[in-house]
Each structure stands twice: as C-alpha cells, then as structure tokens.
C-alpha cells in the first residue's frame with residue numbers, strides 16, 4: 001500500500017467534482033498572470049469537502065505561470081507578525097529578527113514582494129486574532145490575490161468593516177458531496193494507493209463518509225486503516241476490512257474547530273484558576289481537584305496535545321531537575 005496517497009495533505013493531480021470551483025477561483029485570480037490586481041475570494045463550507053485542496057490546486061496551477069503561492073494555515077500563524085514572518089520564510093527571504101516592530105516587518109514584506117505576483121492563501125482565516133494582515137494585503141496596490149478559507153460562512157464578520165470592503169472577496173460556497181461523488185474521489189485515491197482492491201470496499205467507505213458529513217478526510221482515513229488491516233491479513237482490500245475498522249473523527253480537527261471538550265477543557269480551566277501560569281505538578285493537582293480524571297501520564301499527554309494546538313506554551317526552568325512552567329496562550 002502506498003500510504004502517501006491516502007494522506008489528507010496530498011494534493012491530487014485531479015479534483016473530481018470540484019472542476020467548477022477550481023475554474024471559478026482561477027478566473028477571479030487570472031489577472032495576476034498579467035501582473036494586474038485580482039478579485040479576492042472567500043471559500044467556505046463544511047469540513048473535509050475540498051476547500052483546502054482547491055486552494056492548493058489553484059496555487060499550483062498559478063505557479064506554472066510565474067505567480068508565486070503562499071499558503072498559510074492561520075491556526076498555526078494567528079497574528080499579523082506570525083503570518084508575515086511565515087510568508088517571508090516561504091518566499092525564501094531571510095526571516096526577520098525577533099523583536100522587530102510590526103511596521104518594520106510590514107515594510108519589509110511590501111518591499112520584498114514588489115515585482116512579484118502572488119496568490120496568498122489564508123486557510124482557517126477565522127483563527128486570526130487580529131485583522132492586521134488582511135489590512136496590509138488589501139492595500140499593497142500590488143498584484144496579490146487573497147484566498148481566504150473557512151468552515152464558517154460568517155468568518156469574515158469579526159473583521160473590521162473597512163478591511164472587508166477593501167478586500168471585498170467573492171464568496172465561493174462549497175456544497176457537500178453526494179455518495180456517488182465521494183465514491184469517485186475515494187476511488188481515484190484507492191487506485192493510487194492499492195495494487196488490488198474490491199471496488200465495493202470503496203463504495204462502503206463512500207457511504208460511511210457520506211454519513212459523516214461527506215467528509216473526504218474521514219473516508220481516506222477509513223481506507224488507510226482498512227488497508228493496513230488487509231495488509232496484516234495478507235489480503236486485498238475488501239468490504240469486511242472497511243467494516244472492521246473504527247475511525248474516530250480526527251480529534252485534532254474536532255478540537256480545533258469547536259470548543260475544547262472534556263479533559264482538555266479541564267486542563268485549560270485549571271490553568272485559568274491558577275492565573276494562566278503554573279508549574280506542571282501544580283497544574284496537575286488543580287486539574288484533579290476540579291474533576292479531572294486522567295492519571296499523571298494521561299495528563300501529560302493532554303498537555304502535549306494542547307501545546308501542539310498552540311493553546312498552551314511550555315517553558316523549561318533552568319536549575320536543578322527538569323521543571324516546566326505551563327502558560328496559557
């Protein structure tokens with residue numbers, strides 16, 4: 001099994017059933033090819049239905065026409081400084097030293113991109129904590145097309161009216177896939193990933209994905225697990241393997257998109273009651289006190305995940321032993 005083709009981050013050569021959206025976005029951004037300003041776009045719709053894939057696909061097409069692409073997931077780069085720094089890094093400019101003022105950084109960014117043509121993708125744009133970068137991008141006067149992406153159709157609401165009106169993006173709404181469409185998409189990936197498989201297995205995976213909000217990511221994950229199971233049994237992929245695995249919805253995705261739940265929420269709550277800053281054992285004690293159920297090891301796992309989600313920061317203290325301060329971000 002060639003697992004890389006079932007990786008949700010893999011951007012396929014073709015995107016069945018998203019040809020319309022690809023063409024629409026491409027059309028809006030096309031003036032960039034001639035160095036003119038483009039119409040910005042906002043892609044929205046539920047999770048796992050190809051928004052990111054379309055954005056990356058279009059970016060790749062433009063790169064063949066000397067339009068550079070920048071892809072930023074705002075979940076990981078939430079502030080104006082973070083986004084611009086990452087953009088400079090992707091354009092291979094030396095990353096500015098820390099401690100530079102926002103104005104200097106903006107100046108540097110504008111200076112570096114003049115003469116370029118850019119598609120600037122801001123994925124999960126609702127995660128931005130300020131609209132500074134949107135303001136900057138709306139006013140460069142340069143051939144920059146901004147593609148904003150979100151699961152939330154109202155994501156733009158929280159941003160300043162002036163920023164919104166100078167960006168004035170055209171909204172492209174993504175609809176859920178039908179079972180048949182899911183089958184075509186998963187089939188395409190299955191053909192790449194498996195030497196041999198029963199098409200009925202893909203059909204079942206498509207049906208299950210449909211039940212899970214038409215989330216293709218869910219279907220890919222299902223095929224991956226089922227493929228591993230089949231491999232272990234020395235068989236080709238069959239319906240029984242797809243039915244024999246259980247796929248949790250990507251917990252990271254869930255947590256990212258909604259409120260934090262359960263034990264993770266308790267860890268954050270506990271830290272809040274400690275003023276947003278505590279030594280690890282101190283936090284563990286408080287977490288247990290307010291009803292946390294995890295043992296210390298599990299607690300450490302929650303902490304690690306919260307750090308990955310960039311909700312907590314951890315800092316090693318110098319001195320004897322290994323002591324760690326945890327901070328709310």
Ligand code: ADP
Nearest residue numbers: 008015016018047048049050051052053216217
């Ligand atoms: P979203 O950004 O809407 O949450 P993604 O674009 O990340 O969803 O899609 C999830 C997965 O499904 C990715 O691996 C993507 O390549 C795949 N996918 C979604 N739609 C299609 C499609 N029409 N053709 C091929 N793969 C697709």
Ligand code: MG
Nearest residue numbers: 051052053123
């Ligand atoms: Mg996405």
